Amino acid sequence: MTATPLPDLGRRLLTNVDANHSDFAESMMLVPAEEYRDPSRFARELDVVFRRNPxxxxxxxxxxxxxxxxxxxxxxxxxxxxxxxxxxxxxxxxxxxxxxxxxxxxxxxxxxxxxxxxxxxxxxxxxxxxxxxxxxxxxxxxxxxxxxxxxxxxxxxxxxxxxxxxxLDIDEWLGDMQSALEMLNLTKLHRHDVETKLPSGNWKATADGYLDGYHLGYLHRNTIGAKAITNRNTYDLYGPHVRIGFANKGIVDQRDVAPEDWPEPYDCFSLVHYVFPNISISGHPHRSLMVSRIYPGPTPGESTVVQYQYFREPLVTDEQRAEAEQKRQLYRDVTYEEDFLTVIDITRHTDVLAATGEPFRFGRNEMGNQNLHRWISRLLA
Ligand SMILES: [Fe+2]
Known part of the structure; x- marks a missing residue:
């Protein structure tokens, strides 16, 4: 088995755009807010999810x-x-x-x-x-x-x-995510050496943001979501790992062209590969990539996100470096001011939500999130 080839992903995105919804899970899923704040669960997540699995x-x-x-x-x-x-x-x-x-x-x-x-x-x-x-x-x-x-x-x-x-059986752990990562061409990348390090709230709430194609056109409507047709995502679940496809507005102009002939680097859709439990790789096989790592903090309510940009060619000229730096700062501002401040706000609410027995609700369209929580629970069981 291998991951879905990218032209097929394009076809599926167009189908979702026409159907006016994303890929769907079988049902909605409830995750108790308690699971985002309970210190003993957090300790088990560190021990099992982060220390006993790759x-x-x-x-x-x-x-x-x-x-x-x-x-x-x-x-x-x-x-x-x-x-x-x-x-x-x-x-x-x-x-x-x-x-x-x-x-x-x-x-x-x-x-x-x-x-x-x-x-x-x-x-x-x-x-x-x-x-x-x-x-x-x-x-x-x-x-x-x-x-x-x-x-x-x-x-x-x-x-x-x-x-x-x-x-360590890495082939078993990665499953078809291995071929998905191979399609991304990670081997010959060049890192922009400036690191971005940002504070966020609970690590799973932070991961929820990276796995969620639904919020793009709302939380990010004026920034990175402006080009998207939101909530028409594909979700490929490869064991605990997820590949998310995002339809962009230009995709409807490609309707009469076979996806095999769509102009690379596929401006009409975006991609995120989420490597469980804490790595998001955003970008296309022929383009620069943004890699975000989520580090659980010292308490359930804190995490740190470290981001690095990777380019297909070395950054040699001042102009290339300035462009990379501009891109880095834009991504930093969007993820901090829009995503992580949201996560910090949610994290502040987990005590009262847990005390009232309130769950978080993940819709059928939030397949990536459902997969994250299902796998964490499975590993902890
Ligand atoms: Fe976001």
Whole structure:
């Protein structure tokens, strides 16, 4: 099996536009507001959803060469993802085997060695401990390298389970999402180095925004939703992962043309790939991509969203960089002022909604959201 080819997706979007509705789930779904605020449920989400199942921890192009690394801190796990001399990407707990200090710092970097600043214990790019001053004091040392998490690389992305010794079957986990990601051509991207980091409310309410094609023409009517025919989406559910198609106004002009012949890069529809549980990739196979990562915060009511833009060609000229920067700021303003302020507002209401037994209601047209909540509940069960 493979993901729906893009021309077929175009055909389905046009069908939905003509039918005046999006793809439909079988029924509406209620999710108790309590599930957005309960601290014990939140702790289980971190433990099970974020630490016992695969996470997309980096794109392959984030660390293309041996010695390239990226560090992140997710679900209370500080990690470093590094490409070894052998070309293999590995994820380690970013903590020295001596007394736990981080061995790599900075969001992205390059180094042939990771050296703990505390006592200069040195690790190579494959995580092996290759030197420590005063070795005679550690004659009976019981470890030989950093603690490694199960890791696999597929379709231009690197996945890890943040539990030492866990079994990782990445092909099973991705299912047809693997071919959907392959269609996106993630392997040869160039990252715009300016990071956007934004506060939001509950992580699931934040994810709900990324998985929701319904709000585009309302919340974003004056910005990114202006070109859309809202609520005519396709939802491809690949296990826990979702590909969302968005119809744009120009799609009706293509009615008499076979989607195979629609002009690339398909201005008449937009795409979001949501890699469960926390990654949204917005964009087309031949265009720039916006990748958003949702990091659950220290409490159920907080999360942080980190966004990076990726381009098909390296940004070389000042003009290209200025254009990228302008795009970044626009996306930042829209997502913060429209999406995340909405999420923060909703999150403020979860206490009173939970106290009155009120659920959130997901319509048949909110298939992506339904899938998110169904999968979280399934994993927690
Ligand atoms: Fe939105």
């Amino acid at each position: 996470l997309l921890v980096a794109l392959s192009c984030d660390i293309p060469n041996p010695g390239d690394f990226t560090t992140l801190d997710i679900a209370d796990r500080p990690i470093v993802v590094v490409r070894g001399e052998d070309g293999v990407a590995r994820t380690f707990l970013n903590a020295c085997r001596h007394r736990g200090r981080s061995v790599a710092e900075g969001c992205f970097g390059h180094s042939r060695r990771m050296t703990c600043p505390y006592h200069s214990w040195v690790y190579d790019t494959e995580g092996k401990l290759v030197g420590l001053p005063g070795r005679e004091g550690f004659a009976d040392l019981d470890v030989d390298g950093l603690m490694a998490y199960p890791t696999a690389e597929r379709a231009g992305a690197i996945f890890s389970i943040l539990t030492i010794g866990a079994a």
